[in-house]
Amino acid sequence: MSGVLPLLVASVLTASAATQAAAPAASQAARRPVTVADVLAASGPADWRPLDAQHTLYVELPAGRVIIELNSEFAPHHVANIEALTREGYYDGLAIVRSQDNYVVQWADPDGKRPIRNAQHTLAAEFERSSRGVPFTPLTDPDTYAPEAGFAEGFPAARDTKIGRAWLVHCYGMVGAGRDTDVDSGGGTELYVVTGQAPRHLDRNVTLVGRVIQGMELLSVLPRGTGALGFYEKPEQRTPIKSIRIAADVPAAQRTELELLRTDTPTFTAYVEARRNRREEWFKVPAGHVDVCNVPLVARPKAK
Amino acid sequence: MSGVLPLLVASVLTASAATQAAAPAASQAARRPVTVADVLAASGPADWRPLDAQHTLYVELPAGRVIIELNSEFAPHHVANIEALTREGYYDGLAIVRSQDNYVVQWADPDGKRPIRNAQHTLAAEFERSSRGVPFTPLTDPDTYAPEAGFAEGFPAARDTKIGRAWLVHCYGMVGAGRDTDVDSGGGTELYVVTGQAPRHLDRNVTLVGRVIQGMELLSVLPRGTGALGFYEKPEQRTPIKSIRIAADVPAAQRTELELLRTDTPTFTAYVEARRNRREEWFKVPAGHVDVCNVPLVARPKAK
Numbered sequence: 268m269s270g271v272l273p274l275l276v277a278s279v280l281t282a283s284a285a286t287q288a289a290a291p292a293a294s295q296a297a298r299r300p301v302t303v304a305d306v307l308a309a310s311g312p313a314d315w316r317p318l319d320a321q322h323t324l325y326v327e328l329p330a331g332r333v334i335i336e337l338n339s340e341f342a343p344h345h346v347a348n349i350e351a352l353t354r355e356g357y358y359d360g361l362a363i364v365r366s367q368d369n370y371v372v373q374w375a376d377p378d379g380k381r382p383i384r385n386a387q388h389t390l391a392a393e394f395e396r397s398s399r400g401v402p403f404t405p406l407t408d409p410d411t412y413a414p415e416a417g418f419a420e421g422f423p424a425a426r427d428t429k430i431g432r433a434w435l436v437h438c439y440g441m442v443g444a445g446r447d448t449d450v451d452s453g454g455g456t457e458l459y460v461v462t463g464q465a466p467r468h469l470d471r472n473v474t475l476v477g478r479v480i481q482g483m484e485l486l487s488v489l490p491r492g493t494g495a496l497g498f499y500e501k502p503e504q505r506t507p508i509k510s511i512r513i514a515a516d517v518p519a520a521q522r523t524e525l526e527l528l529r530t531d532t533p534t535f536t537a538y539v540e541a542r543r544n545r546r547e548e549w550f551k552v553p554a555g556h557v558d559v560c561n562v563p564l565v566a567r568p569k570a571k
Numbered sequence: 572m573s574g575v576l577p578l579l580v581a582s583v584l585t586a587s588a589a590t591q592a593a594a595p596a597a598s599q600a601a602r603r604p605v606t607v608a609d610v611l612a613a614s615g616p617a618d619w620r621p622l623d624a625q626h627t628l629y630v631e632l633p634a635g636r637v638i639i640e641l642n643s644e645f646a647p648h649h650v651a652n653i654e655a656l657t658r659e660g661y662y663d664g665l666a667i668v669r670s671q672d673n674y675v676v677q678w679a680d681p682d683g684k685r686p687i688r689n690a691q692h693t694l695a696a697e698f699e700r701s702s703r704g705v706p707f708t709p710l711t712d713p714d715t716y717a718p719e720a721g722f723a724e725g726f727p728a729a730r731d732t733k734i735g736r737a738w739l740v741h742c743y744g745m746v747g748a749g750r751d752t753d754v755d756s757g758g759g760t761e762l763y764v765v766t767g768q769a770p771r772h773l774d775r776n777v778t779l780v781g782r783v784i785q786g787m788e789l790l791s792v793l794p795r796g797t798g799a800l801g802f803y804e805k806p807e808q809r810t811p812i813k814s815i816r817i818a819a820d821v822p823a824a825q826r827t828e829l830e831l832l833r834t835d836t837p838t839f840t841a842y843v844e845a846r847r848n849r850r851e852e853w854f855k856v857p858a859g860h861v862d863v864c865n866v867p868l869v870a871r872p873k874a875k
Binding site for chain 2: 368369394408409410411412438439440448450463464465466467468470471472483484487488489490491542545548549550551552554555556557558560561
């Protein structure tokens with residue numbers, strides 16, 4: 268296409284692009300990997316981790332499956348409750364009731380009548396935790412919001428070692444438990460997903476429970492609600508949640524087998540550096556820094 | 572709606588919300604404004620600036636109008652060329668050819684056959700400019716990417732006073748001129764709009780020409796293309812650009828009259844502080860800082 272200026276190498280690397288990346292030829296393999304594609308192509312099995320089917324949600328929408336990796340290290344009680352809500356079928360037949368541009372989508376019981384049998388309605392907040400014993404891969408880059416930003420076992424996170432606290436951060440695709448004004452009014456009955464510029468001012472104000480690892484494009488394109496805060500004004504504008512299932516409860520043949528790039532390896536360090544200073548020919552001025560929310564955490568089909 | 576946890580006050584304030592904000596009662600007006608809504612409700616006419624119809628584009632899509640404020644201070648030659656392209660009808664009937672999740676949408680001539688009569692195909696890059704004489708409202712907050720981030724006459728920007736340079740930055744809604752590998756291969760025939768997490772690594776690598784001030788939700792919801800880089804694989808998946816017009820060339824009755832919050836006033840300083848440390852009851856831990864791309868630059872219908 269003549270005249271098309273596709274910002275080619277500026278693309279966010281997708282899982283499919285990663286798997287399609289040709290293996291480097293012998294002479295190339297000897298070079299130090301410099302681009303994101305190079306780093307991923309040179310990665311080995313130990314650079315990837317399996318997805319834990321016990322803590323993975325399949326959100327089935329009319330348009331397809333959204334996959335969420337839950338984080339039971341940072342939000343153990345919320346995650347256990349969300350799993351209990353899932354297993355009792357609480358979410359099945361609920362709806363996405365809100366889509367606010369450059370912010371979040373959120374699902375809930377629009378009528379507020381859905382009974383809860385065994386799970387909890389609300390839980391004590393899990394906004395942050397002790398940073399002791401939390402494996403943490405810090406970024407060297409300055410962060411606007413936190414003393415230190417980085418990655419905790421595959422999730423974007425931050426910590427303040429002075430006060431000994433760590434927390435997950437609100438990047439694109441992160442999933443949180445909506446709450447009312449009371450800090451302990453959440454619990455997982457309503458979940459939101461970040462669909463816009465990282466709303467980092469929500470960090471430590473609401474419990475993050477996981478992240479979307481596949482299917483974000485099914486959520487991010489939902490029409491924006493025209494009511495206050497992006498709520499849909501008419502019931503028919505909502506998107507139904509057909510069901511939510513825990514991956515481990517789904518027959519093997521119906522599972523989506525993925526693996527995730529580890530965030531605590533030399534390969535990941537090289538990957539971050541390749542994002543920080545883009546070496547593709549298109550780039551003229553390497554940024555020199557990278558934001559924690561500008562490091563896509565790669566998921567790809569599991570190697571057979 | 573019982574049980575709905577709408578993250579109420581965490582919302583990005585929209586233009587309509589701003590105009591709907593009730594004027595504070597006399598006793599309230601005496602208080603120092605603390606929330607975003609308070610600050611905007613207390614703003615006066617001098618806190619707003621008119622939109623320059625000579626440098627405003629109306630992008631007419633089947634779903635409605637997207638309005639772009641061009642920036643002729645940072646990219647004078649690109650803006651002049653985009654206006655020339657607009658006036659010769661170059662864009663009319665082109666299409667949005669690309670929508671990449673959490674990144675950009677982009678329009679172009681899909682067939683590469685559209686003639687250019689009077690405008691230029693390509694121009695020298697305008698990635699940055701001298702910081703001398705650039706009115707700049709710096710943020711006091713650390714920025715991951717630049718020595719100093721802030722606002723230059725209503726646009727998110729950054730500067731490095733050591734080298735005397737200033738540039739616009741890639742926040743949500745910013746509009747740029749796509750280019751090929753050569754730095755001088757852009758010119759405005761293809762424009763992209765940021766629809767995801769601020770890709771600040773593009774700063775100083777591509778010419779930013781303006782920002783969307785209304786209608787982002789018409790672009791951000793476009794289905795993501797399934798080809799590499801989010802290109803649509805089938806022509807029928809593209810969204811047609813019905814026309815692009817300069818506001819000044821449109822009959823007065825068909826114009827959208829807007830005004831924009833100034834970024835160089837005490838009101839704006841208070842507005843930024845209200846974003847930096849959210850004082851609404853819902854928030855428990857004020858963030859203490861704010862990212863340049865997390866300060867929505869408000870547009871509202873022009874006061875009669």
